[in-house]
Amino acid sequence: TPWVARAQAKTIKVGMPTILSGRVAQLGTSSRNGVMLEVEKVNAAGGLAGRQIEMVIRDSKGQPQEAARVARELVNTDGCEILIDAEASSGAFAVHEVARDLGVLCLHTNSETSALTADPKQHIPNAFRTARQGVHDSIVGGSYAATIAKAKGLKKWATCSPDYAYGRDTTAEYVTYLKRFAPDIEIISESWPKLFQPDYTEVVTKILQAKPQALYSCLWGGDLTSYIDQANIYALFSQMEVFAVNMADYTALTVVKNLPKGIHSGNRYIKTYPATPENAAWGDAYKAKYNEYPTNWSWENATAIMLLAEASKKANSADGKKIAEALRGLKIKSPFGADGTVTMRAEDQTLVGYAIGWGTTIPQEPYVPQVQAGDWKTIFELEAEWKKSKGYT
């Protein structure tokens, strides 16, 4: 009937499979919050080419087959024209296959695995990543750590990262760049606790045994806080410098009760970095609305909506293909940009130019008073080199 047709023309459904239950339900809720905050603004400003966005958000329970099923259902049955894939790790690859199958516009918002966009075999024209990318993180982290290592004479290093693709790849890349900038360091111990491991005792004592001068970890979320609590009672933090890339996110910072001073961390989401009024305002707006601080996932998802809105404006259409076309190479103003903008790089359809840096923590606000910004020029150079070494170009 004409009425239905008009109603459909009026709204555009955006499907979002994510994890809303189980251990990492926080990923889903803060992703959803980030998205909804922006969708409201976009809708208030007239929507996507005049069509109001209607979000359809479903739980995948973190199972890839469920993620695939939900994604298909969102498109095939619920009539979603765009997918926001807020899945972690394997779920993202599963949704990626659905996007390949159905040709629907898909924005990966949470998966930081470099291969998702860097590997040309994965490449499809309709999928984009609006999240940070692992290798960027490692380049910045490596160069930051090298500076500290040289200054403090840290030669013996240990690593302790979760035993799954993200943990292994990020750690390997980090070590590569650390050694590149400070060739005389040495990794004397590696630990690979399982994801969601409740007890880290053996890992802690193993590291203490090895007596390294510095420790790198890309544990995150609850695992990181558990680890800190357990390492604390062994007084590990007083015995070495600790570099924990995922520490400087409010989820971890606000939760840990006895946060040791001076942990080096990459920024995830921090209200004070970039130190711009836009960023602070965004963080406050989020906090006001949801009564909690945004997470790394929040800004990554918010960025997806911001990019969508701009691309649609540019294409003057809500059509997936046209938006995709407009997205390639699109640069938008963003509170999360290193220079106030972020760019959807055309060649591999992944986000670049976001604020990225490292600093040390203190146990109270602003938690990370000084952030040393990463340099995107270096990132691009080394990333290109990395791609070549991987055979991606």
Next chain:
Amino acid sequence: MDLDALTGCLASSACLVTQTTSGFIIGMLLFLVAVGLTLIFGVLKVVNFSHGAFYMFGAYFAMTAYQFSGSFALAMLCGAAGTAILGLIFERIFMSRVYGADVLMQLLVCYAFVLIFDDVVRMIWGPEFKSMGMPAAFQVAPLFIAGGVVPPYYLLLIGVALAAAMILGLGLARTRIGKVIRAAAHNPGMVSALGINTGLIYGGVFALGGMLAGLAGALAAPVRSLTPGMGFSVLIESFIVTVIGGMGSILGALIGALLIGLIRSFGSLGFPLFTEGLMYLFMVIVLVSRPTGLFGKEVA
């Protein structure tokens, strides 16, 4: 694989002592969770898949109590007592209805509660992970005992676990109530025909099992992050422990837990990427050589 690290450690006495100590610590924490599981299986022949959920509730109760009162002792008490009551209610209202039925039906009820409890925790405490924080009394430097590093907090934990093992082990073997409990496990109909209220025993055992899980959760709360679903990973390891030791055997659970602890502490040196697999491998080897676990009774 990193066999050099392993042999290196075995050659150094400091490393040997430290890793053995950490194996013991891991084992004792595991035992504390596993003992309730094995008790409930031993008596009610119920494979309590909801045990992890009780562990979770214990942790959340303790954290909440600690936040409000700031008293560690009260936090532990709330964790243990709260889950004991929960266990009793769970058993009397739900589990008791499926005793006659298929074993799998019991599993199903437990499974239902795993789902329900996780969501209930998510409703009450939110989806984000939480941390209780270490009480100030325990924020002290670790001790060195025979060359091994032991944080004082873990000493407390080991003490509680050993006490639980002794009280339960001796209680079940020596006291009349212990004997009755074991008999009720085997043949509730006959036990009740001898004038003993089996309902009371079952409820009591479940409450005790729940209390042990809750206590374990409460004790773990200062050193582990609290999140819905946190019971799951603990559950699987506890199952490994109880199966290796022999389902229903308290001593078995203790030995099994210590063995797993040692495998973890030394395995993480030699096989950092396959520590998990090592545990399963060990379990397979134990079961193949001893089909009912190390201390399990012959299955009829």
Next chain:
Amino acid sequence: MLEIRSLSKSFGGVKATDNVTLDFTDGSLTAVIGPNGAGKSTFFNLITGALKPDAGQILLNGLDLAGRTPPEIVRHGIGRAFQVASIFPSLTVQETMLAAVCADQRKASVLHRRFPLAETRDRAEHAMELLGLASKRNRTAATLSHGDQKLLDIALALVLDPKVLLLDEPTAGMGTEERWRMIEKVRELWETQKITVVFIEHDMDIVFKIAPEIVVLCYGRILATGKPDAIRRNEAVIEAYLGTEHHAGITV
């Protein structure tokens, strides 16, 4: 011929079977009696492979069966029934019989045909008739009375056409009438099929009336063997097993 040669088995310190040597000639009917705990069931368990003997031989027509598994031994022709009826609770009487015949015909693992196979029916039918279970063919075994369950257990052993049939207290738990009917059947079978039957029994009326040969076990050893009359008067047997009442021959 079933020959037992110095068979021994102990549990911990208990010598349940202690150096037992016995011959059961083909076509014999022997009763095994003895106090509770004498090792009668253990003796059967050893012969049928439920337990592995510590030492000794079990020769069936010269072939040593000691230490083999129950299925192998059953296939060599030694069937048994149990002291406590051992049946398949969820199968009906008829299904139980049919399945047993199937197993005997080595068709228990046939995948491509429907159960029951046509060729199994007659034998199953025959066994049910023989033990008077035909009218209860469609009853699930679990719902049978105690006595009927024992009958079913014996039928399970019989239906396999064993050369040697071992019955562990076949009449236990039966009423007087069934008891005699049962034992008559056993005797009839023994007479018509020319099989070797060994049965454990505590009902002395039956033992003395039916069994041409009697073996008395006590503490795992053979206390006496012989004809009923001799056993009945054997002082040692009276003291260890029979007691005074039977000796005096009190009957109602």
Next chain:
Amino acid sequence: MSAQPVVQVQDLDVYYGTSQILFGVGLSVRQGETMALLGRNGAGKSTTMKAIMGLAPARRGTVTLQGRVVSGLKPHHIARAGLGFVPEDRQIFPEHTVEDNLVIGTKKGPNGEDEWPIRRIYDVFPLLEPLRHRIAGRLSGGEQQMLAIARTLMGNPALLLLDEPSEGLAPIIVQRIGELLRQLRGTGATVLIAEQNMHFCLGLASHATVIDKGQIVYTSGIEELKANENIRQRYLAL
């Protein structure tokens, strides 16, 4: 002998699933009597006993124990009211030692009496004493039967329900249990016994009730039964 029955069963209907097993069973046993419950295999003897004990579901009817209605109560309440039950398959606790089995059965009688200290049990069952530390599951059938009776006696029952106590026992043991039961009868114990072994039963009982196809068909003193050729032939095949 008091006029009031120790146990009185009235109009008992029992079903297993949809099939009715007992049809309006009624019987009563008075103080000091030994009542034999006779009948063929499957007549409903065990079911009657289980129903009295609360172990089988009675749809209709009442069980009164010393004037108190106990039907509908849980088995442990019925046991505490003074019923002691020895089931036909013995149901000893196989993983416990003999002595532990007895300890588990320990209970004061309904009026607080304790007539069966463990010493007396061993006096009555001298065979059990040397086995006291043995695992009960490894006892022979006869040993287990003795243990089952002993365990129930430990609970000082006012009425003892014995379901086929002679099954599978050596004659000399049957004789001993017979003596024991006569001895019990001498002390004024009340017993309801289901038996297939007529020699044993008729020498023991003071009264008899015959059940057939779930219905009580005959009740009398034992001498009348012995004299009643008709009943004996029809229902008991004697």
Next chain:
Amino acid sequence: MTELQAEQGVQALEVPHEAKTRRNRDALIALAVFVVLALLPTVFSSKLLLDFVIRCAAYGLFATSLNLLVGYTGLISFGHGMFFGLGAYGFGLMMQKTGVPVPVAFVATLGITFAVALVIGAICVRLKEIYFAFVTLAFQMLIHSTILSWVSLTGGDQGLRGGIPRPPFLGIDLSNQLHLYVASCALLVIGLFLMHQIAQSPFGYTLRMIRDNATRASFIGIDVWRAKLTIFVLAALFASTGGIIMALFVSGAYPEFAYWTISGEGIFINMLGGVTTFLGPMVGTVLLLILNDTVTRLTDYHGLVLGIVILFFAIGLRKGLMDFVVEWYAQRRSGGGERG
């Protein structure tokens, strides 16, 4: 049961040619079901329905094969999911690495499953009850661990990436949803038909005997170990087929397919549907999938809702849906018989 019914039962057994006609009848029913399923898309054009049926086929084969172990043989396996995962990975890898035609990869995957199941089964089926359950679980976790650690082959936790190539064969293009749908239906129907044959064969009764009383079964000459191993391997093959369908559906394979939660779900499906009837697990599958799909649509707290529904089954009915229906029907019939 009345005398009359008993009589009928006897007669049914005494007609010797019946077995063959019964099988033909089964085959006809299977064919009819397949035709109906295959024609479904011409009536309902919903892609959701097609997806749903494909998933039903995958889980249904898996759950029904698990019931051969749980319901028929009394072997409670907590690790059956490993074969589901093995099927998915075996097939996916074969297609990605070797590029053989789909049917070849299918058969080869079953071959691999056969070999693996034989080895694992030979170790597992010696154990009893809960220990069997946990040793199968241990093997499953071992396989899961291996998948996670062997990154170069399996892609580790991110699964087989880049999609599974599905080159057309014999005019069948499995990357087309409709073709995949018809193929899944065919596999489901054939699988169920074969499993039904197994359940109704003498071997099926051997399994029941083992479930009821394995000791007694060995005393009538059944080699219990061999029979258990046989059914373990057979069930693995059907579970593997389910995994293959799942791999085709998501165009990938993920470690979650070999995780113990899949086995748990299988058991759960069985309990929902009921283990005493052949079709119980199939009913359970449909039930669980519908439940899962609708509840996740309606609420974030699907665990809570699902849990309450399960409780209703476990405590309210105390048996699976099909068990309940069958019992209720039997009772009604016998009740009617008495009245009539």
